[in-house]
Amino acid sequence: MNSESSTSGVSLDWVDGETKVEEAPHDHGDETRLWLRLLTCTTLVETEVRRRLREEFDFTLPRFDLLAQLERAEDGMVLGEVSKRMMVSPGNLTALVERLVESGYVSRTVSPKDRRVQIIALTEAGRAAFRNMADRHGEWIGDMFKQLSARDGAALMKELGKLKNSIRATLSNPQ
Amino acid sequence: MNSESSTSGVSLDWVDGETKVEEAPHDHGDETRLWLRLLTCTTLVETEVRRRLREEFDFTLPRFDLLAQLERAEDGMVLGEVSKRMMVSPGNLTALVERLVESGYVSRTVSPKDRRVQIIALTEAGRAAFRNMADRHGEWIGDMFKQLSARDGAALMKELGKLKNSIRATLSNPQ
DNA sequence: TGGAATTAGTTCATCCTTAAAATGATATTT
DNA sequence: AAATATCATTTTAAGGATGAACTAATTCCA
Missing domain, CATH: 1.20.5 (Single alpha-helices involved in coiled-coils or other helix-helix interfaces)
Structure with a gap:
């Protein structure tokens, strides 16, 4: 079949x-x-x-996700913030960012105020590449979700919101 | 916060x-x-x-998932079938199964009818360990989902069913 | 039969991912 | 100021995951 x-x-x-x-x-x-x-x-x-x-x-999904985070931070983002938003370990990002810097999509600057901190940002090339991919990405998702009516989509969104709250409640208050 | x-x-x-x-x-x-x-x-x-x-x-999640698949196949399962059910590449399973065989939770037998085929099954130790973990697993999930009413849960189940159909339709009929 | 296609698994190179330990920088005490 | 704590990031070791190429076994079929 x-x-x-x-x-x-x-x-x-x-x-x-x-x-x-x-x-x-x-x-x-x-x-x-x-x-x-x-x-x-x-x-x-x-x-x-x-x-x-x-x-x-x-391109890989993790790289795409990273660009997606940076895309809505005009002035770049501290590495730790990216880690939290992406829900991945900081150690994970080291290599990921390294590769994106190499490919010219991302810039990395040490903060002048605090030399522990790095600021990551999209380069122009990165921004252009991301927009390109994000458009297609939206189409793919739209395609996969297309049999779901607007009504069902809204319902699902709401139910998932409740679920998310339930999960977060448990996580922030284990046992 | x-x-x-x-x-x-x-x-x-x-x-x-x-x-x-x-x-x-x-x-x-x-x-x-x-x-x-x-x-x-x-x-x-x-x-x-x-x-x-x-x-x-x-224990790791992939290992747990593998045991879970085997648990409801009394007589074991062909490796390829496991791969499909787990939605992971066959190459991935090679090492995973190897580790579980080493730890004594899984047995691996070459089919006598077709020497390309391997049959993977839970050992008694594997079954016991899995049941143990599965019980706890159920509790964790129950805990994380507990703020969702039965009604919401049922609704979510149904909506996700629709979504799944939508996705599958796109996947089996790309473009 | 005997060669070609198909099928089941493995191997390989590469990337992603994590937890834990280490490094190096700033803050906080004392 | 020195010692200590905290914080941001990197390193390391180990496991997972994939696509592509490969091996070996079976089936197809001319």
């Missing part, structure tokens, strides 16, 4: 890990199924975006 | 990359915002699950 198999495997013939993982005493089966469905949706979109970024622009 | 800063950075003080990435001619801004919110929720949960798996069981 649904196959494709490229030389290097993977592709469209995935199957969904989405089924119950457990059925324990106090259950939580519903939440777990919901979580798995959430994860499935995210993985499907994310994988496709990665694939297209590579194919069309020979 | 919300900080914690361990030696190695990251933790609770994330900020959400969730804001518009672009505002292009044909827009897609709503879909993109929805996508970013979806991604944020997934990342929050996933990161927390990783953290707790490591802390409580010194």
